[in-house]
Amino acid sequence: xxxxxxVLFLLSLLCFVTTVxxxxxxxxxxxxxxxxxxxxxxxxxxxxxxxxxxVYGTTNYFAGFGTCFDLHFTHWVQIEGEGRWLRxxxxxxxxxxxxxxxxxxxxxxxGRAQVxxxxxxxxxxxxxxxxxxxxxxxxxxxxxxVDYKFSRKVMVRGDFEFQDWPKFLPDITMRTxxxxxxxxxxVF
Numbered sequence: 001x002x003x004x005x006x007v008l009f010l011l012s013l014l015c016f017v018t019t020v021x022x023x024x025x026x027x028x029x030x031x032x033x034x035x036x037x038x039x040x041x042x043x044x045x046x047x048x049x050x051x052x053x054x055v056y057g058t059t060n061y062f063a064g065f066g067t068c069f070d071l072h073f074t075h076w077v078q079i080e081g082e083g084r085w086l087r088x089x090x091x092x093x094x095x096x097x098x099x100x101x102x103x104x105x106x107x108x109x110x111g112r113a114q115v116x117x118x119x120x121x122x123x124x125x126x127x128x129x130x131x132x133x134x135x136x137x138x139x140x141x142x143x144x145x146v147d148y149k150f151s152r153k154v155m156v157r158g159d160f161e162f163q164d165w166p167k168f169l170p171d172i173t174m175r176t177x178x179x180x181x182x183x184x185x186x187v188f
Contacts, residue, residue: 038070040157042182044084048096049174061178062086062096068157068182070104080104080118084180092129096176098163099123100141107144117144124165137174140164145180153186 045063066084073079081101100122107115124139145159158181168174 034072034074036072037187038072038155038184039187040068040155040182040184042066042068042082042084042157042180044086044178044180045089046086046096046163046176046178048094048176060091061089062094063088064095066098066180066182068184070184075106078104078106080120082120093127093131094129095127097125098139098141099125100139102141112149114147114149115144116147118142118159118161120161124163137165137168140166147184155184155186157182157184 043063043065045061047061064084064086066082068080068082071079079101080103082098083100084096084098086096086098100120102118102120102122104116104118107117109115118141120141120143122139122141124137125134126137127134141161141163143159143161145157147155147157149155158179160177160179162177163175165174165176
């Protein structure tokens with residue numbers, strides 16, 4: 001009994017190793033490179049507080065520029081990172097910076113357009129009005145958008161993002177949302 005279990009184990013291990021070595025793909029797609037890196041720049045506009053925070057009753061918004069990168073390992077395994085500096089259209093010297101990273105999931109493809117969703121985690125930095133203080137807070141971001149490929153290397157991106165800053169102030173969670181437009185270049 002032990003001998004047949006050992007032989008069965010070795011045969012299944014051999015099948016697994018053979019499949020992994022062959023990558024379980026047709027020869028045409030087995031040579032296609034899966035891993036690529038895309039980097040780009042973007043412009044963003046965010047509304048702090050989302051209208052639900054008593055600290056932010058006005059309709060002010062922040063605007064600024066940022067950078068992003070995508071690490072594309074396989075179709076389903078993608079990592080996105082972004083840094084955003086919202087320094088334009090400040091209200092009394094108030095501004096925000098966002099540093100986020102997390103998974104990006106493709107949802108559906110329409111020709112050259114790829115619709116995706118994302119869930120990011122990171123830091124949000126904020127300087128309060130009239131430079132009355134500043135702080136660094138944990139931030140969760142959920143959103144989605146569209147990447148449109150102009151060519152093999154160049155794409156245009158537009159997305160929407162909702163951020164949740166828990167423990168922004170004692171007993172206050174700040175919720176902010178915004179839109180981003182940008183361009184990206186696939187390095188390889």
